[in-house]
Amino acid sequence: MPYFSKLREKCSSFYNRLWDELVDVKVIDTHEHTTPPEEWIDTIEKTGVMLPHVFNGCYLYNVPTKPGTTAWLDRVNQYRNTGYLKSMLWAIEELYGIEPPVTKEYLEKLDTILKEVYHEDPMGHLKDIVENKMHVETAILNIDLDQHLGMTKKVPAMRAAAGIPSILNGIQVPREITKGSAIVYKFAAEHLHMKASEFQSLDDYCHATTKLLEYFKTSGNYICLKNQCAYTRPLYFPEPDEDTSSIAKLYNAHNFSEQELWKFGDYMFHQVLEWTALNWKVPVQMHTGLARMLYGDSNAINMSHLFEKFPDLKFDLFHGNFPYNNLAGMLHQITNVHADLCWLPIISPTAATRNLIELIEVGTMADPVPVFRTSAFGGDCRCVEGSYGALLMAKDVVIRALEDLHERGLVLTETDALALAKQVLYESPKQLFDPKRK
Numbered sequence: 001m002p003y004f005s006k007l008r009e010k011c012s013s014f015y016n017r018l019w020d021e022l023v024d025v026k027v028i029d030t031h032e033h034t035t036p037p038e039e040w041i042d043t044i045e046k047t048g049v050m051l052p053h054v055f056n057g058c059y060l061y062n063v064p065t066k067p068g069t070t071a072w073l074d075r076v077n078q079y080r081n082t083g084y085l086k087s088m089l090w091a092i093e094e095l096y097g098i099e100p101p102v103t104k105e106y107l108e109k110l111d112t113i114l115k116e117v118y119h120e121d122p123m124g125h126l127k128d129i130v131e132n133k134m135h136v137e138t139a140i141l142n143i144d145l146d147q148h149l150g151m152t153k154k155v156p157a158m159r160a161a162a163g164i165p166s167i168l169n170g171i172q173v174p175r176e177i178t179k180g181s182a183i184v185y186k187f188a189a190e191h192l193h194m195k196a197s198e199f200q201s202l203d204d205y206c207h208a209t210t211k212l213l214e215y216f217k218t219s220g221n222y223i224c225l226k227n228q229c230a231y232t233r234p235l236y237f238p239e240p241d242e243d244t245s246s247i248a249k250l251y252n253a254h255n256f257s258e259q260e261l262w263k264f265g266d267y268m269f270h271q272v273l274e275w276t277a278l279n280w281k282v283p284v285q286m287h288t289g290l291a292r293m294l295y296g297d298s299n300a301i302n303m304s305h306l307f308e309k310f311p312d313l314k315f316d317l318f319h320g321n322f323p324y325n326n327l328a329g330m331l332h333q334i335t336n337v338h339a340d341l342c343w344l345p346i347i348s349p350t351a352a353t354r355n356l357i358e359l360i361e362v363g364t365m366a367d368p369v370p371v372f373r374t375s376a377f378g379g380d381c382r383c384v385e386g387s388y389g390a391l392l393m394a395k396d397v398v399i400r401a402l403e404d405l406h407e408r409g410l411v412l413t414e415t416d417a418l419a420l421a422k423q424v425l426y427e428s429p430k431q432l433f434d435p436k437r438k
């Protein structure tokens with residue numbers, strides 16, 4: 001019997017019964033970075049390999065992207081005992097029937113299979129896993145502007161988050177607008193036919209930003225905002241001065257400090273949220289937790305002013321705000337924050353389980369009760385193998401959390417346990433992102 005199936009057999013009968021119930025359960029995947037699959041055909045032709053791209057796109061970093069199983073094995077071995085490797089190996093066993101231990105032969109065989117599936121029909125491969133094996137009703141992609149459109153056509157479950165972090169960084173007008181320019185410039189060039197030289201003032205920049213937001217709204221493809229600026233700045237966004245002259249002066253200045261860039265970002269993020277609160281009211285996904293750890297910069301509680309200022313916006317706080325470990329308390333007290341455990345089950349299944357236990361057992365001073373504002377699954381991966389492995393890990397985390405609560409009498413029956421599992425894998429994210437979609 002394969003390694004992971006054997007492991008499951010050793011779990012309790014409660015675990016196994018719930019596992020069987022959840023095999024085909026419909027899920028909502030709150031966050032992915034899926035690369036358009038047809039792009040891999042070129043990559044395979046150029047590099048002659050596929051395994052390193054899949055591994056590197058799913059957090060097993062720096063596996064050399066050239067043939068060479070000894071170097072691959074050395075690198076993969078460093079990840080031994082991590083959640084990232086477990087989720088990948090588990091997915092490979094279920095999808096391709098290759099069992100651990102990881103040896104040179106394991107890696108060679110896997111590379112051959114991956115090259116075949118990604119070379120022959122990459123979109124069909126993605127569609128099969130997302131629809132038939134993961135049972136995803138909606139997956140929210142966080143990729144480049146409109147990059148999801150080809151995927152959505154073939155796999156309707158694939159929707160998009162409007163990625164906005166670079167709006168906060170557009171302080172300087174680029175000499176020429178390129179693919180790598182901040183999103184407002186890129187959008188202005190492609191959709192408003194504007195040249196870089198037409199950005200003369202902060203007003204021009206804000207005007208193009210509004211046009212971009214209107215585009216997101218009217219295109220019908222985008223179902224939320226997404227901001228991952230926590231990697232580059234603190235999540236503290238104080239109220240900008242009413243007098244905007246200092247921000248106007250900063251726009252396209254020759255020199256500016258990091259703090260001045262953040263001040264510009266504060267102003268722009270408030271602009272974006274004000275427009276969204278008035279005109280669109282979609283959820284705001286925020287990367288929190290693992291990012292700028294120093295001084296607690298990436299702790300979601302830094303966003304307090306935004307939670308207060310925008311009571312009608314729902315803030316979906318990513319990655320369980322790990323390792324700050326305060327989400328259940330935040331949901332207890334603050335009405336418009338939601339807990340999203342995407343990525344966390346493969347970062348640390350232990351932290352994810354503990355987080356979920358707290359989110360289920362705490363009550364609230366702010367309706368609805370936290371578990372109705374909790375989403376348990378988002379793979380956060382570039383390749384569907386990673387997303388599939390992350391779903392297995394998320395289900396494992398959900399069942400272990402429920403088992404603990406059941407044993408201690410907080411979850412009384414197995415029927416309650418199953419309902420709670422469906423709540424966090426489907427009902428809560430459905431209610432947040434897609435309440436009208438049938």
Ligand SMILES: [Zn+2]
Pocket residue numbers: 031033142380
């Ligand atoms: Zn992500």
